[in-house]
Amino acid sequence: MNTGVGNRSTGLLTDRYELTMLASALRDGTAARRCSFEVFARNLPGGRRYGVVAGIGRMLDALADFRFGKAELDALEENGLVDSDTLSFLADYRFQGEIDGYPEGELYFPGSPILSVTSTFADAVLLETLVLSVLNHDCAVASAAARMASAANGRRLIEMGSRRTHEEAAVAAARAAYLAGFSATSNLEAGRRYGIPTAGTSAHAFTLLHDTEETAFRTQVEVLGVGTTLLVDTYDITEGIATAVRVAGPQLGAIRIDSGDVGVLARQAREQLDSLGATGTRILVSGDLDEYAIATLRADPVDGYGVGTSVVTGSGAPAAGMVYKLVEVDGKPVAKRSQHKTSRGGRKAALRRHRETGTAVEEVVYRVGEGHPEPELGPHDQKLHIPLWRDGAKAPGVPDLQQGRERLRQALVSVPWEGLTLSRGEPALPTTFLP
């Protein structure tokens, strides 16, 4: 099923310093020290109220391919980047430690320990770049997409931003948007790789190619059926709609408007469609929409939104700000001294407290390990970590994309209503860090 990165080694999708640190640690024996690294975000971008965990499934697939084969070892050797002991270590490398973390679709807040990686230093340090690349990208897209889904309030959202981002990032973005509540993607590879429904019918070029709009519509309806979506704004929208209904009949599936003041145009279009008897024809709008534009259109007769640039680029926050920090060495907490950045040492996990009604009230982050008894779990509370990696492979029972989608739906229902607003503010839940 995975035809992408998964087919080859992901070993070199890595910063050089991970390998030089490994080489040094192998030399002085610290490579074998038992370490815990933690992935978390110091804050949420732009006053957002929550983040969405995404990319866990992709990350685990990429870790399964995080091996160093002959090609990778040769490349490292040729450039003299590491010594022969390090090359030997890499030749046998497969991550043997444990990873626990938040499942996909779970919410996160500043300081939430999204991932806890425990193993030798040598094993764990290598994962930093790849783990962060996947999570920083996918969480950024899903976090923006979830706000769009809230703004759309049940109306259909189609991700169509492939052309606005790197061609492989596009496939991952489609996945993250779907996780966060989008209904479909324009990206065919995302359809193949992840089973996400795909959508798309025609662009302005198809109309321009033809001698008239009518001949273009006629062919499209002949090939794709009357249920298709006709793009009506290449020339005059009113004429476009009239032609569309004349050609397809009142059973026309949908029209799409891609430019202009889409709210005004949607109202006019609805009236015109209804007057032509096409009362069931849906109205899709697209063109530089973001969560605010979607929210603004709530009162207008729009049935679905096509969203491009803003969703694939995280709507102003293209990286989620996740970091991968060493928090524990041989059972002792460690942290960089810093005046400005919050770093809390020690291996940690988290739980979410809820009222009896199901409303979430607090994220509790607590220390894990000897001398740190687990906090008491109330009847409505929920532990947030699940096992993600065990015995050199993805742990059994890691939820899939569909389950992640459902988890997010439920998690958003549990958030206090102020936490779902688009306006800037405090995180939807406060986080308590137990000592």
Place this chain on the structure above:
Amino acid sequence: MNTGVGNRSTGLLTDRYELTMLASALRDGTAARRCSFEVFARNLPGGRRYGVVAGIGRMLDALADFRFGKAELDALEENGLVDSDTLSFLADYRFQGEIDGYPEGELYFPGSPILSVTSTFADAVLLETLVLSVLNHDCAVASAAARMASAANGRRLIEMGSRRTHEEAAVAAARAAYLAGFSATSNLEAGRRYGIPTAGTSAHAFTLLHDTEETAFRTQVEVLGVGTTLLVDTYDITEGIATAVRVAGPQLGAIRIDSGDVGVLARQAREQLDSLGATGTRILVSGDLDEYAIATLRADPVDGYGVGTSVVTGSGAPAAGMVYKLVEVDGKPVAKRSQHKTSRGGRKAALRRHRETGTAVEEVVYRVGEGHPEPELGPHDQKLHIPLWRDGAKAPGVPDLQQGRERLRQALVSVPWEGLTLSRGEPALPTTFLP
């Protein structure tokens, strides 16, 4: 050499509507119409003065792999996305048209015809998504990176943003940053795939792993040599620098400061290093730097910058805003009717006019084809299009990455000085569109 996307089909890295348009156009015969598509940006983001063309080499590699093999055809057939005529067409598909365009490292301005694609509609329409994905990403990164290089004013820039973007986008971002004047990347795959110099020594985790900063430094120097870069801000910077020089001697290659007010800290560090006799030890700074932060540090004794998030995400403009528009059908110009968006029909090329001194003064965009004589070329003027794709393959003589890097260096020298400022304003050159 290319171990990434190039090893497999890129055919499905495509929006579904490209294939449905193909299917419809095959049905009514318009698929065979002779078309020109043009790639251009309507404007430059955020009042920038110029954009940098990047990704042409990657795009041509991706086009060479833009084929539909059994796996791709099966995926399309299974989902009933296209009819059997379309599947037959795709089975034999290889882009047979011509592509001309700006070489990598060239500057572009609003409306510059970066790419001109000429072929049948069927052949050309399929390329839209992949072409735009590559160019929108790579041009965004290179355009931001070039501003950073200007701001750095000859000081060394290292791209270290892999962890802040999708894992494959990271490799492309390293390439685009290098094209734009960065000296090195942290990304090992970019080193392997594109021959870009790599850099990196250690993170805070390496110091935290050890019992003392001194033991960490001692091992690093033993393994990587005294020419290495020691990260001195895990605990107290002044002590860190003292320890670094004590361990490595005054021949220490460099120190890195990753947090705090790096300007102040760099001045203190320079004084301290000099007082310890380490007058040749360089000072590298990193930590949320962008072009403005780099410019602000101009007066401080900084020898190099490590840049992460801002460069790989295009410093506020993660997509370059390139579009792929049908501009000509069977020799006749076409354009969507639009009140807000500028679309100019007709196949076009461009030249840049220069003063005798070499200073560029104007971008001239002109029509190409029957009835459109070429504008006169002055002795200091330069045609901007080169052949990029001919006879089903990359055209001979397309410049490589190193040549693109040199082209940009020269192009920036030719821009009037106001065009190189970081502040918002008009494009560095005006563009004239000949009728």
